[in-house]
Amino acid sequence: MNLAGVLAASTSTAVLVEGESDRAAVETLAARLGLPLADLGVQVVAMGGITNIGHHLVALGGQDIRLGGLYDAAEERFVIKGLDRVGLRPFDATTPLTDLGFFRCDRDLEDELIRAVGTDGFLALIAAEGELRSFSRLQGQPAQRERTATQQLHRFIGSKGGRKERYGRRLAEVLPLDRVPAPLDAVLRWAT
Secondary structure, eight states: OOTTTTTTTOOOOEESSSSHHHHHHHHHHHHHOOOTTTTEEEEEEEEESSGHHHHHHHHHHTTTTTTEEEGOOOOOOOOHHHHTTTTSTTOOOOOOOGGGGGEESSOOOOHHHHHHHHHHHHHHHHHHTTOOOHHHHTSSSTTTTTSSSHHHHHHHHHSSHHHHHHHHHHHHOOOOGGGGGHHHHHHHHHHH
């Protein structure tokens, strides 16, 4: 994988995230916290899926760049395999991934943000975006009727192209700063 031109020349730290919605959330929250990522040499890189982490680590590993990121608990094996592949984590090492700059979300970052904002807060956000009717239609679908409101909200943001990124950003905009999810807080502290 050729990442030439992806990183700014001033990048000293790359934060790898699964997709554009994660990047939008991290960058938005950093701006709210007054963390000028670019000025600090930090760049958030959306990998286009966690299975691409190995390619990104190989492409960036030869550069003088600190590497870290966010990942979903169910996909930890991809992170470990990628770190092992480039020698950042020796095979069968017991070093916690947090010590290497990689922080785990329970389900995924969107779920972390939904829980932090709360069901009522997210419903208010959906209403402000003019999508409450769309959400109500989703709730009425047979496959959704037995699911919790949090599960329905999670499904809603992934049900239409571009919605996941938009709500990643919007959730980070309305997130109470005293309720920042632990992995998101940790990766920003590590990076800056």
